[in-house]
Amino acid sequence: MSYQRTQYFSSRRQQNWSRNQNTVAFVSAIKLGPVTHTVLVALMITILGLIYLTQATRATSYDYATQKIDSQIAELNTQKSDLQIENARLTALETVKNSRVASTMTTPATTNYVQQ
Numbered sequence: 001m002s003y004q005r006t007q008y009f010s011s012r013r014q015q016n017w018s019r020n021q022n023t024v025a026f027v028s029a030i031k032l033g034p035v036t037h038t039v040l041v042a043l044m045i046t047i048l049g050l051i052y053l054t055q056a057t058r059a060t061s062y063d064y065a066t067q068k069i070d071s072q073i074a075e076l077n078t079q080k081s082d083l084q085i086e087n088a089r090l091t092a093l094e095t096v097k098n099s100r101v102a103s104t105m106t107t108p109a110t111t112n113y114v115q116q
Contacts, residue, residue: 032040096102
């Protein structure tokens with residue numbers, strides 16, 4: 001069995017290689033120069049930068065959502081405190097005096113105080 005040399009593969013059969021070693025090396029048909037390598041590296045850095053920016057803006061959008069929820073929580077807390085104040089006002093002394101229980105109470109005939 002003989003191997004032919006092509007422009008893509010160069011046989012290493014002529015060298016004395018031992019078992020379980022590659023005897024064929026891949027030779028690329030495309031040759032890239034230093035300018036092309038620089039452009040490719042710049043493109044890869046740009047793509048990685050864009051990926052980073054999309055991830056960063058996604059985190060910022062989550063931050064806006066949490067800020068909106070925090071403002072809703074603060075608004076609901078102020079409404080709760082207003083309702084507690086209104087509840088205290090409605091259960092004030094005047095309301096208690098005008099209740100049915102207070103109207104059935106009698107006034108005492110005499111009032112005595114403890115003296116020290």
